[in-house]
Amino acid sequence: MTEFNVPVSEGTRVFLNFSVSLEDGSEVDTNFGGDPVDFSIGDGSLLPGFERRLFGMVAGDRQMFEVLPEDAFGQPNENNVQRMQRDQFDEDAELEIGLVFSFADAAGGELPGMVIAFDDDEVTVDFNHPLAGRTVMFDVLIHRVEPAELH
Template sequence: MMTNSNESEVGVGEGTRVFLNFALTLEDGAEIDSNFGGDPVDFAIGDGSLLPGFERLLFGMQPGQRQLFSVSPEEAFGQPNDNNIQVIKRDQFDQDLALEVGLVCSFADAAGGELPGLVVAVDDSEVTVDFNHPLAGRTILFDVLVHRVEPAELH
């Protein structure tokens, strides 16, 4: 029976699975994502579900604890990088595609995955595409409520 009392004392850390509700908002109050009002999500610490900067903030939190964190751009989605803005020849795009500022296009990256890019300028010969994360340079408010913490199962 000691396992029940010990489980309730397990805090978030390496080797744990966390069940939580969260909300991500910008400093101006604009909501990015939230699962409050729904079932908690769960993930194992270190499995890549959360950015490391967000994950570290959870360490030591106990079941039932709710906290609001302010996450700097460096710990969240990084600062915008001018190298991530690329000029691509217009003829590299499908001629039927209505290119306009604000359009998000999907490009193949070097590893064969998909990389979204935001069209920021278009003229007859060139298209300027911003590959920075849309939240780069933004401070994110991370509201988290931990429901349960348990040892992560090793696979």
């Protein structure tokens, strides 16, 4: 295998391990302890606010970044909180605060929504990303960077 010592930039494929945690240290997601993931810069695999922080890093670099909500999962949007009629849910669905349901979006994809309130008539569902409004810590270890055209 040919080794490259190119920095992460447009037109590169990056192999890395990462973790995302909250400011209090609680881990949200990680692949440390497993195989690195790989993606091409700009392919949409990684949020742009995370991707930008990798630019200039080379194989062997490890860094922890604080990512503000604007560069991570955004701020909560009150338009993403919807009230629905209770009868839109299965009669036998046992509703509870924090329960996540999968809803069909306009394009036919799936959109998760979390129940934040309910009564006999209405259910209030929050479609904001669960990490919206949160500052997250992004710990990344770069294993390999190579020109994307090799794939």
